[in-house]
Each structure stands twice: as structure tokens, then as C-alpha cells.
Amino acid sequence: MKFMCSFWMGLLLVCVTATVTDAECHCNTADACAVFPSTPCSQIDDPDRCQEGWFGSYCQKQNIALRRSCTQTSTMWNNVGRHGAGVGVDGIVTLDAAHKACAHTMNESNPTWTVNLNTSVPEKIQHIRLYIRQMLQERSNGMEILVGNQMCYNWSSTEHPPPIANVTCRQPLTGTTVTIRIPGQQKYLCLCEVQIFVCSNGWFSKECDKQCRCLNSTDVCDKITGHCSSGCFPGYNGTDCQTVCPNGTYGNNCSSMCGHCLSEDICDKTNGTCPGGCEAGWMNSTCMQACPDGSYGTNCSLQCGKCLDSVSCDKTNGICLNGCAPGWINDIFCLQPCPDGFYGNNCASQCGNCLDGVSCGKTSGICPNGCAAGWMNDGTCLQPCSNGFFGINCTSHCGNCLNGDICEKTNGTCPGGCSAGWYNDTCLQGCAVGTHRINCTADCGCKDLKCSDADSEEGSNWGTPVASVLGVLLICTVTGGTLYIRRLLKQLEILQTKMSEEHYVTLDEKTKTTATESTYEHIDSATPYYNTVNHLHDETG
Incomplete structure (x- = not known):
């Protein structure tokens, strides 16, 4: 019944998920294995929370001799039930x-007891x-322990093991059988319980209290040295992979x-991740990758300003x-653009005269919509017409x-008229x-006549316009007269044809009528006075 219980418990534990190091769990409850x-x-x-045959706080040490097949050279009183070879591995200490009940031979020469371990692979013992x-106890003087046919440990003919003997072979030995004997004549061999310990897969050392640290999770380390073939x-490093x-x-x-x-934290020694994140200027889980160009700061979350020649800013503090x-x-930091009205390096240049008062491009100074009136459209609008x-x-x-003044270059007005x-x-x-x-x-x-558009300027020469007016009046008067x-x-x-020569009177007297007098009054005093009749006679005579 005890064997059947152990069988079903073992079957239950087979279903327990292996750990990251693939160490096997041999606790006697599923709850305990869940946190193993x-x-x-x-x-x-x-x-005592281990399956039968397992020992240690993690149940990581197995007695591989438990209930294995055994033989001995003789049996005391032929009582197999009380002194047979199997009693030495029945689990009762x-x-x-x-x-x-203890395994016990008769008094004989070279009494011998052997257990066949029947493991799937030869174990290092x-x-x-x-x-x-x-x-x-003196009956055990000179006892020898062999693994296979190799000597594990022995006592001299005058020494014997203590009642409870924890034996360490002088070197690890691989074999499928363990033999205990007492050489000599007339000897007894008595063994109440024999336990042969090997570590569970994933553990090593004398007490099997060290976990394997192999690169390959399926690699079973040497259960004695901890060496991992992978x-x-x-x-971890070192021959036993235990050195951090x-x-x-x-x-x-x-x-x-x-x-x-x-904060100069120590990275995870397995994968290099930084537990508290990265210093400013670095990113990803291992903080080995610098921020991409154009970003900086913690987690590379800040954007660089507009550095000269498109060079990236300092990825730690963002300085250009x-x-x-x-x-x-x-x-x-170069994050603030030039104020309106300024452009260029260090915002040292003032914008030109852009159309509608729009600010110029802050990089080049070019007016986006052209120049205001009065300025040459050369891009920057800094040169007047x-x-x-x-x-x-x-x-x-x-x-x-x-006076030939230059007009105002914005709207063309003449400053002096x-x-x-x-x-x-x-x-x-x-x-x-x-x-x-x-x-x-x-x-x-x-x-109905248009004046000359070339009149001189007012106040500069009044003689010419006055003479012109007088000349026009004189011409009109002379022409009419x-x-x-x-x-x-x-x-x-x-009248001359009708009058006789003796009735002739001077023209002055005969023509002195109201009409002629009116005509003479309009003639300028500078015009010579003519006796028209006499003058006419002179010209025709």
C-alpha cells in the first residue's frame, strides 16, 4: 500500500511544470511544487514534505538504492524476511x-552484499x-565499499565505520552496482539500511544543495562538480557556473x-536590462543605444532644437x-524662432519692407508675398526704388x-507739388x-484756346506771362483797326468820284466822326498817328 501511494504521488508530480533551470520537483504536494x-x-x-526516497529542503537528493534488487552471499538462519538482502534497502532505518530486521549473512569468508541500481543511465556515485x-561493531572491521569493481572507500582491518556512516567516495565513480564486503575468514556482514544518494537533475554538490546554471535548459550539469557542457x-561563470x-x-x-x-544602477546580470531605466541620452532595455539624431533626454522623449548645419543636439541635455x-x-537649445521682423544667424538681421507688413522668412529674410510699395522686389525688400x-x-x-523733385517712392506723391x-x-x-x-x-x-502747358513756375518769372498777354491784346487791336x-x-x-477837287477838304476834317474817334482811342499811344489821306496820297503819288 505504501508503494502504491508513492506511485500515485509520483505520477501526480510528473505533471508539475519544470522550473526555468529544469530542476525537478519532488515535494509531496502539488501546492509545494507550484512555488518550487x-x-x-x-x-x-x-x-518531511518530500516524496519517499527524497531528501533535502528542496527534496533534491534521491536514495537510488531504495527497494532495488539486492543479493548477498548468505542469509542468517536462512530467514529472508528478517535478514534477507532486500531488508537492507526497505527504507526502514x-x-x-x-x-x-537487518540484512545479515552467516559467519563466512568474505561476506558480500550487492545492490543493483537499475538506473536508466549510469550514475556518478x-x-x-x-x-x-x-x-x-568490531565485526565490521576492514569493511570495503565498491562501485562496480572500483574501490569507493574502505577501513583498515582494525577500524570499522560508526553505526551511522556518511561515506564519501575518494572520487566520483560511475556504475550500476554498489557492493559492500568484509574481507577475511570467519566474518559477519550486517547492514540495517543502505542509502546511496545522487542529486536530482538540476542540482549538484555533496548535499545536492546547489542549482545547475547551464546555458541550455535541457543540459543536466555534472551532479558532482556542477559543470555544464553547454x-x-x-x-554566471566559473567551472560550476555558480559565480555571479x-x-x-x-x-x-x-x-x-x-x-x-x-543613477548608475547595476544592470540585470542575465540580460543587461536596467531596472530603473536609462540615463538621459540612451534608450531600449539595455540602455546601450543612443537616442536617434534629433532627440535627447530621458527615454529620448525630447526633440532637439534647430541646431546649426542640421547637426544633432547633445543627446543628454539637448544643447546645440x-x-x-x-x-x-x-x-x-535653439527652440525659439526669431521674433517677427528679424531673421538669419542669431536673429541679427532685420526684415525688409514686406508687402502688407507680413514678417519675412526667419531663415532667409525673403518676403513671402513680395515687397511693399517703394521697394525693389529682390527677395529681401531692403533696397528702395x-x-x-x-x-x-x-x-x-x-x-x-x-523743381525736378524726386517723388515719394511709396505712392508717387510730389513733396513740393x-x-x-x-x-x-x-x-x-x-x-x-x-x-x-x-x-x-x-x-x-x-x-476756346488751350494755354501752353509749358508755362513757367509761379514766382520764378512773371515778365514772360505778362508780355504774352499784352502781345495777344495788341495783335487783336491792330488786326481789328x-x-x-x-x-x-x-x-x-x-466819295472821291463824286466830289470835285475844289470841294476837297482834308481827310482829317471830313473823317472826324464819332466812329473814327472811337477807333483811335483804342490804339496804343505808342502807335504813330497817321493822316490817312495824306499818307495814302504819298504812297500812291
Whole structure:
């Protein structure tokens, strides 16, 4: 019944998931295996929590001799049930051979006891425990223990093992049988219990209290030395893979250096991860990768400013080491653009005269919509129109400004007014018909005639306009008087044919009428006075 219980318990534990080191769990409850190996199977108040045949706080040490097939050279009183070879591996520990069952031979030469371990693979054997009767211990003088046919340990012919003997072979031995014998004549061999210990897979050392640290999880380390054929698990080194990597290193054979952990934390020695994150300027779990160009700070979460020549900022603090690109304030971080109205390196250049007061491009200074009126459209709008031009793109010609003044280059107005004959703000419109002078304020003297648009400027020469007016009046008067005199001469000629020569009187007396007097009154005193009749006679005579 005890064997059947152990069988079903073992079957249950087969289903328990292996740990990361593939150490097998041999606790006697599923709950204990659920937290294995981080928590021991046996507790202080409950030490026996291992399956039968397993020992240690983690139930990691197995007695591979338990209930195995045994033989011995003879049996005391032929009582197999009480003294047969199998009684020495029945799992019942005692030291009272007189009252309890122990494997026991007859008195004979070279009595021998052998257990066949029947393991699937030959085990390395080094640790054996013997329980021998307390009485008559000298019967065990000279005892020898062999693994296979190799000597594990022996006592001299005058020495014997203690009642409970923890034996360590002088070297690990591989074999499938263990033999115990006492050489010599007339000897007895008594064994109350024999336990042969090997470590569970995943454990090693004398007490099987060290976990294997193999690189390959399926690799079973040497149960004596801890050596792993696949190498050590990352984070460990040494011949037994038990030495933790020095601080600052990690990985296979501790060959990798830790990254830039925050606050100089020690990285995980297995995979190199930084428990508290990375220092500013570094990223990913191992903090070995610098921030991408253009980012900086903790977790590379901040964006660089506009550094000169597109060079990335310092990935730790974001400072632009060579200064800022054109269009950005040189405050070491280069995150603030130039104020409106400024551009270029260090924002030292002022914008030109952009159309509609729009600020220029802060990198190049170019006005996006062109230049304001009065400025050349050369991109930056810093050069005024050439003299004689004004307006948008300087495409308009100045008008006729007084004294040849240069017009205002924004709107074309003449600062001192217009030359004579021109008017409005730009002095591009000539005087209307019938007007003249500066600002076209004077009317022309001739009806239905247009004055000359080339009149001189007001106040500069009044003689010329006055003489012109007088000349026009004189011409009109002389022309009218001449026509009138011709008509009178024609009338006189008619009268001469009717009058006789003796009745002739001077023309002065006969023509002295109201009409002729009126005509003479309009003639300038500078015009010579003619006796028309006498003059006529002189010319014809």
C-alpha cells in the first residue's frame, strides 16, 4: 500500500511544470511544487514534505538504492524476511539488529552484499550512508565499499565505520552496482539500511544543495562538480557556473558590459536590462543605444532644437554645441524662432519692407508675398526704388514734380507739388483746357484756346506771362483797326468820284466822326498817328 501511494504521488508530480533551470520537483504536494524552487518543499515546522526516497529542503537528493534488487552471499538462519538482502534497502532505518530486521549473512569468508541500481543511465556515485548495528561493531572491521569493481572507500582491518556512516567516495565513480564486503575468514556482514544518494537533475554538490546554471535548459550539469557542457547560464561563470558576473557585466560568460543605467544602477546580470531605466541620452532595455539624431533626454522623449548645419543636439541635455540654425534664437537649445521682423544667424538681421507688413522668412529674410510699395522686389525688400520710380515692384514712373523733385517712392506723391501745367498728388495729369499755371489755378486769356502747358513756375518769372498777354491784346487791336480802316478807305474812294477837287477838304476834317474817334482811342499811344489821306496820297503819288 505504501508503494502504491508513492506511485500515485509520483505520477501526480510528473505533471508539475519544470522550473526555468529544469530542476525537478519532488515535494509531496502539488501546492509545494507550484512555488518550487523559489520556495523549499520542507518548512521549519513541517520538515518531511518530500516524496519517499527524497531528501533535502528542496527534496533534491534521491536514495537510488531504495527497494532495488539486492543479493548477498548468505542469509542468517536462512530467514529472508528478517535478514534477507532486500531488508537492507526497505527504507526502514534502524540500528537494533537484535530486534529489528537487518540484512545479515552467516559467519563466512568474505561476506558480500550487492545492490543493483537499475538506473536508466549510469550514475556518478560519491555519497553513501550506512546504518549498522550498534552492538558488535568490531565485526565490521576492514569493511570495503565498491562501485562496480572500483574501490569507493574502505577501513583498515582494525577500524570499522560508526553505526551511522556518511561515506564519501575518494572520487566520483560511475556504475550500476554498489557492493559492500568484509574481507577475511570467519566474518559477519550486517547492514540495517543502505542509502546511496545522487542529486536530482538540476542540482549538484555533496548535499545536492546547489542549482545547475547551464546555458541550455535541457543540459543536466555534472551532479558532482556542477559543470555544464553547454556553458553557463547568462549572468554566471566559473567551472560550476555558480559565480555571479561582476557588477557592470552581464550575459554569456559575463562578456557584455552594462549600458547607461539611470543613477548608475547595476544592470540585470542575465540580460543587461536596467531596472530603473536609462540615463538621459540612451534608450531600449539595455540602455546601450543612443537616442536617434534629433532627440535627447530621458527615454529620448525630447526633440532637439534647430541646431546649426542640421547637426544633432547633445543627446543628454539637448544643447546645440555649434549654435543655432538661421532663424532661431541662440539660447543654447535653439527652440525659439526669431521674433517677427528679424531673421538669419542669431536673429541679427532685420526684415525688409514686406508687402502688407507680413514678417519675412526667419531663415532667409525673403518676403513671402513680395515687397511693399517703394521697394525693389529682390527677395529681401531692403533696397528702395531707383529715383524716378515708385509703387509696387517700382514699376511706376514719377510725375512732373516741382523743381525736378524726386517723388515719394511709396505712392508717387510730389513733396513740393507739381510743375506748372500739372496737378493731382502724382503730378501725372495735365491742366484742363482753359487753365494753366501751378496747380492749374489760372484761366487762359484766349477763348476756346488751350494755354501752353509749358508755362513757367509761379514766382520764378512773371515778365514772360505778362508780355504774352499784352502781345495777344495788341495783335487783336491792330488786326481789328486795320480791317476797319480798310473799310473806311473804300468808302472814301467812292466819295472821291463824286466830289470835285475844289470841294476837297482834308481827310482829317471830313473823317472826324464819332466812329473814327472811337477807333483811335483804342490804339496804343505808342502807335504813330497817321493822316490817312495824306499818307495814302504819298504812297500812291
